[in-house]
Amino acid sequence: MRVQGGGLGRLLLVRMNSGEDVLQCIRAAVAEAGIRHGLVLSGVGSINRYRVHVVKTPHLPPGDIFFQGEGAFDVLSVTGMIADGRVHAHITFCDTEKALGGHLEEGCRILSFGVVVLAETEAVDLTDWDRLGPL
Numbered sequence: 001m002r003v004q005g006g007g008l009g010r011l012l013l014v015r016m017n018s019g020e021d022v023l024q025c026i027r028a029a030v031a032e033a034g035i036r037h038g039l040v041l042s043g044v045g046s047i048n049r050y051r052v053h054v055v056k057t058p059h060l061p062p063g064d065i066f067f068q069g070e071g072a073f074d075v076l077s078v079t080g081m082i083a084d085g086r087v088h089a090h091i092t093f094c095d096t097e098k099a100l101g102g103h104l105e106e107g108c109r110i111l112s113f114g115v116v117v118l119a120e121t122e123a124v125d126l127t128d129w130d131r132l133g134p135l
Contacts, residue, residue, distance in 0.1 A: 007123065021108065041118070075091065
């Protein structure tokens with residue numbers, strides 16, 4: 001276990017429009033704001049296309065299973081971290097029958113709108129928090 005203390009700096013609200021890619025928008029906002037380390041605190045909106053991955057096996061290295069689809073989905077949450085400028089985020093979304101989610105990949109497209117809240121961390125270096133694989 002590792003515990004690191006620090007404060008929150010700037011809060012950024014990223015408003016995404018119909019047709020935009022969720023991960024690409026978050027990456028662009030991080031780059032534009034010059035965020036080196038931070039958190040993806042929340043996200044809401046709707047998507048009409050998803051592409052995510054989840055872990056494949058219960059032992060290391062776990063590998064990845066990618067899956068994708070289309071439809072009308074409400075975004076329940078987007079959370080994650082920004083380490084050395086790289087975004088590692090997860091998304092949860094649902095329709096009337098099921099909820100799905102996983103590691104956010106390019107290919108999640110906004111249906112009507114989306115909002116993600118980013119927080120820059122002060123005096124916290126998240127560079128090596130994901131040592132088993134790339135963000």
